[in-house]
Amino acid sequence: MSINRTRREALDHVEMADASLRKSVxxxxxxxxxxxxxxxxxxDISSEIARLMEKAFKAGAELGAGPSFKINQRTSNRIMTELDVPPSPREEIPLFQVALRIGFDGNRGATVPEALFLIMQPGYRGMPSSLSRDEWLFPIRFQERGFTNKVVSPLIKLGLYHDAQELSNGWKVSYMTEWGFEFFTTGQTRVSADRKPGTSSTIEAYRGLLGNDPNAVFQSAARRVGMFDKRVLEPSGRFGIMR
Known part of the structure; x- marks a missing residue:
């Protein structure tokens, strides 16, 4: 599915019928x-906006004519693609893909499991964001500057990363879910409502990279960014637990 949508294109009724996909379009x-x-x-900005509103209204009226249509309905077994990812994190997808290529080589197996982790280094409080801000860092340290919360928070909300856990002194940690691994390696995954732990198409590769002791990987990842914390990661209740 192409992620490019322009205001000149006709609205696809299949896309309009799904609440979350409609919002993305x-x-x-x-x-x-x-x-x-x-x-x-x-x-003539006002006229252009009016034209788009009229187009959306007509599409809604046509869909609403069907007796089975519901405004909040979703398509069963819909595949999540880049179109579902907000612009800020979408622009950074190539970096996540690079991290996984560094972390996992299908021919050689798991190499750098820390690539699954993101650790947030808090900015200096009271300083302008142009000088100091929260930065989410890959422990493998290949990007020039860490990601902002605008990049990482949507990925957590989409279930591609686990809920962030608090560490010492304002630091935080999150790590990629099996669905995030599938998405960044294949370009698609299931929407959250259709996910069952352990059923992604890349689950074996994901487990092979994460290993049997995620906490040991976390400790190694923390040391790589110069952060030391003896806490044990808590299981995530939303998208499956650590194994």
């Missing part, structure tokens, strides 16, 4: 409009 159309306004390609 509208967001992309909004991005296209905002970009066109910035570039001076749209001069």
């Amino acid at each position: 509208f967001r992309e159309i909004g991005r296209d409009l905002a970009c066109s306004i910035r570039e001076g390609l749209v001069t």
